[in-house]
Amino acid sequence: MSEPLTYGLGPEWTPGPDGVPFRRAARVILVDEYDRLLLVRGHDAGEVTRSWWFTVGGGVDASEDVRDGAAREVFEETGLVVGPADLVGPVLTRSAVFDFARVTCRQDEQFFLARVSSADAVSDDGWTELERDVLDEMRWWHLDELAAAVSAGAVVYPEPLPALVRGLLGGWDGSTPHLDESSV
Template identity: 55%
Template sequence: MTSPSPHPLGEEWVPGSDGIPFRRGARAMLIDDAGSLLLVEGHDPDDITHRWWFTVGGGIAPGEDPRGAAVREVAEETGLVVTAADLVGPVAWRRATFRFAQRVVRQDEEFFVCRVPGVRPDVVDHGWTEVERELLDQHRWFSPDELDALLNQGDTVYPEGLNLLLRQVHPAWDGQVRTLTEQTPE
């Protein structure tokens, strides 16, 4: 019999002082010239009906800073090559507590804007990790109105209020770092 992994969610998740798995994360709001935002659709590995859309990003590896993590995650999840200098912000910060993989977890995230000028590039999944291949389903660009429609039809989008944040950072960011809030799972 094999022993369970000490980090079933991944190496960057550590128990918080309250015992809830915790990690720091970095996210990139990839925005094209028209103001459309690239989102990823994913699902919970233990409940395929629990689906949501979210910004590109993920955990900050040991020794990595938030900008470096955002750059790495953009490359892994989209195939796009950006630099830390391409990132604006952080434009927002979020502490989220949510259900994932049959447990409650907590993540502190910094959000950066990354402008994607010119022709919208092809997005690829060849950099996805094994875990991402299991959890991620598709990429899609959403205009602000399409994002509103997605929410109005009942789809889940994280972070809550992303449609408003998109309008606050495009076409230009005012320099204010917003604090985003989330509902705590029951």
Template identity: 40%
Template structure:
């Protein structure tokens, strides 16, 4: 089980930053997802969240908040099956310009770009977004604030 830290990154206007991913062997298969990735060695999840955010987006000026959600997921990608235990941290930033120079070789072959989404745009999209209930989860977060303890999301298997 791969341990993963992700960031629900919000700007001052409550827009969320998502990456546009695709299957390297089939660029027609696309989805949107939050920044983040696997822990390295004995790295903490918080440290991994900050490192991954910087590598994937170039954003380093971030106030990292509590863990909002946890989920287990399993999916095929780049010729193998990935099984992940993901923790989603709340992140706030004023830095909205992105830079992808720090992405890994695999990310360069599988990320088409980044985009800031309003809650309304996210709720209206017909594109695939992970986690699948992200629009609803974001609306609850903005309406009610962070949960007192991380919410455990249903397991997703693709």
């Protein structure tokens, strides 16, 4: 039996109809009691000088419910426990095409919102070997500080994240906008 084609990225990546690696992903916008946003900074395995900030989350297994996958990813990447019922949304969907490790990838994402306590310790104990290679830090951001960092050249995905989170702090209105970042 041959190994499934994973492009060196992980087993959840499969060839799309056009041959481009594809996966479904769940992302969680984690906000603490001070309205700070927890983000992860990573770099490209194929171009280590390229880095960006992004929300916690990752691939959803083929048979996995997206909320279950989101909760699992929060625990694996941060050590924080968030149940599927604690997730608000989806507050955003996103289609993206991006290069990672010199491979063009396509990903469809659902974003959820969850409130957590900053008093709970954040841990990278659940990171995979690939994550340990490409993830550099986790940090709580005040939105004004994040917006200033973006203005100064920091890269954040999705790009409108500071404005999206600011709009969600007063509560979710039930809408699920779609962000298409799928042009290469």
